[in-house]
Amino acid sequence: MGRTRTKDLGSTPGLDSPPRPGSTHATGTALSLANVSKTFPGVQALADVDFEVRAGSVHALLGHNGSGKSTLIKCLAGVYTPDPGATATVFGDSLTLGDSADARRRRLRFVHQDLGIVPELGAVDNIGLAAGYERGPSGRIAWRRQSRRSRDLLARFGFRLDPLMPLSAASPPERAVVAIVRALADWEDTSGVLVLDEPTAALAAHEVDRLFELIRGISSAGAAVVLVSHRLDEVMAVADHATVLRDGRKVWDGSLDDVTMERLVDVIVGTDEGAAARGTVTGPGTRKTATPASPARRGNEIPTLEVKDLRGRYLDGLDLRVGTGEIVGVAGLLGSGREELPYVLAGACGSGVTGSFVVSGGAGGDAGSMTIPRARDLGIVFVPADRGAEGVVDGFTTTENVSLGALPALRSRGAVTPSRERRFARKWLAAMHADTAYAPRPVSTLSGGNQQKAVLARALSVGPKILVVSEPTAGIDIGARRVIYDELRRRADDGLSVVMASSDIEDLLACCDRVLALRDGRVVGEFEGSRMTKPAIVYAIEGASDEQE
Numbered sequence: 001m002g003r004t005r006t007k008d009l010g011s012t013p014g015l016d017s018p019p020r021p022g023s024t025h026a027t028g029t030a031l032s033l034a035n036v037s038k039t040f041p042g043v044q045a046l047a048d049v050d051f052e053v054r055a056g057s058v059h060a061l062l063g064h065n066g067s068g069k070s071t072l073i074k075c076l077a078g079v080y081t082p083d084p085g086a087t088a089t090v091f092g093d094s095l096t097l098g099d100s101a102d103a104r105r106r107r108l109r110f111v112h113q114d115l116g117i118v119p120e121l122g123a124v125d126n127i128g129l130a131a132g133y134e135r136g137p138s139g140r141i142a143w144r145r146q147s148r149r150s151r152d153l154l155a156r157f158g159f160r161l162d163p164l165m166p167l168s169a170a171s172p173p174e175r176a177v178v179a180i181v182r183a184l185a186d187w188e189d190t191s192g193v194l195v196l197d198e199p200t201a202a203l204a205a206h207e208v209d210r211l212f213e214l215i216r217g218i219s220s221a222g223a224a225v226v227l228v229s230h231r232l233d234e235v236m237a238v239a240d241h242a243t244v245l246r247d248g249r250k251v252w253d254g255s256l257d258d259v260t261m262e263r264l265v266d267v268i269v270g271t272d273e274g275a276a277a278r279g280t281v282t283g284p285g286t287r288k289t290a291t292p293a294s295p296a297r298r299g300n301e302i303p304t305l306e307v308k309d310l311r312g313r314y315l316d317g318l319d320l321r322v323g324t325g326e327i328v329g330v331a332g333l334l335g336s337g338r339e340e341l342p343y344v345l346a347g348a349c350g351s352g353v354t355g356s357f358v359v360s361g362g363a364g365g366d367a368g369s370m371t372i373p374r375a376r377d378l379g380i381v382f383v384p385a386d387r388g389a390e391g392v393v394d395g396f397t398t399t400e401n402v403s404l405g406a407l408p409a410l411r412s413r414g415a416v417t418p419s420r421e422r423r424f425a426r427k428w429l430a431a432m433h434a435d436t437a438y439a440p441r442p443v444s445t446l447s448g449g450n451q452q453k454a455v456l457a458r459a460l461s462v463g464p465k466i467l468v469v470s471e472p473t474a475g476i477d478i479g480a481r482r483v484i485y486d487e488l489r490r491r492a493d494d495g496l497s498v499v500m501a502s503s504d505i506e507d508l509l510a511c512c513d514r515v516l517a518l519r520d521g522r523v524v525g526e527f528e529g530s531r532m533t534k535p536a537i538v539y540a541i542e543g544a545s546d547e548q549e
């Protein structure tokens, strides 16, 4: 199984005061929830859930999309008030569920899937607003000190970022790191609970390792960490206990030492479907699904897309060819160009980009002149990594979100017929294995994973020639991952070309014909066939040159 045991790092990065090994709170129950139910109109999101987390442990909260994980976390955080009858304690003190001030007082800290950052402000204010500002004797904010403190907190995560840069200009991983650092910034006592909801969704392997060090440091100092994640290999590496929810109910609880990954998959998806889904979670370095690349997809025929010498904020002379029906993966660490490339290809980068591109059929030109409408006209459709901010339209229903790209085609005599729009959305939601009952509901009430399925449904529904997708399985459960891989492969077989940028190398191995490793804005390795393995890609993106070729 290869589980990595928790190690005591001796310090707790991210905390202002040093950890207190041997703290009186280091053993016993950190968090206890009993009888938690939550009913939304027409939906029982949670039914009588008990949840107990021990001090000094990393406890994973698992379940497929829509199983109730985020709702449980939001009840804990005070975002939702559970149905009457629920009780909770934190390190023995009673907690009022549904009261966010009490949650904070009891030293519960949260990083939610949507991060909750203020994009117009920099790290300095995002941290200051949550954890308080450094102040001078007159009570005025000491900006220089505040700035230095923010920089130091970020540096403890091994992270350098201009603390004044608005986070709207930062990449998704940069935003995630600021959210985590902010949650910990004022945590002076280790008798608390840190809750991380899908924290690694946008992080590369190297960044995930740093996050795990941070998590281990926090738990070994006596605090508890609750980790919500769909990445079971990561869960097995960092967590020691887990609770599994299915359809709002607790279906399993126990030590991860006593369970195999295969058994965990069975419990999460239900035994019948478990065997099928298990194919998506084999160990590191192996392909999760059999998707043999056909010789026609070697990219050596006339490419559907060819870009040369791309340069931008991170890109520094990148060349890329994507053949017809080829799925090309893009791997790389934060700042390697992996996050920027999809935006450039989709014309969503604005000025400052140079290079050239050609799309099959001869259309082409200066990459700097690519705009979103131009890309769309060329058949390039983009699925961004940041689903909440850039993927869904919050005020719209799920149907409206899915049909958005196809409105011109759905129009008849100048108007879109609602019944036609509904049928269209249902068809595409079904293709993504999302529950079609979600169609009329506001998209904001869907679980994160189901929102992602709706965004992918919209992208595929317009019949793109080239799909550019970033972090396609962020927040997606193990069963639905398989659906997405298979759907992309089916469409590639029909001629769709795909550029898939992902921090999850398992995604790339499962789905791609070829994977490009990016470093410092260029391609430093290209992998296909038997050479396309996780260690080879990781070595290349992290700069261990002996392994990259």
Ligand SMILES: Nc1ncnc2c1ncn2[C@@H]1O[C@H](COP(=O)(O)OP(=O)(O)OP(=O)(O)O)[C@@H](O)[C@H]1O
Binding pocket: 040, 041, 043, 044, 045, 063, 064, 065, 066, 067, 068, 069, 070, 071, 072, 444, 445, 446, 447, 448, 449, 450, 475, 477
């Ligand atoms: N505000 C809301 N209004 C109505 N229904 C909601 C609301 N929030 C969540 N739900 C529903 O409650 C159920 C549980 O959703 P929840 O977000 O807790 O799932 P999850 O396990 O976190 O899923 P994911 O892994 O996809 O994030 C889903 O059916 C969801 O659509």
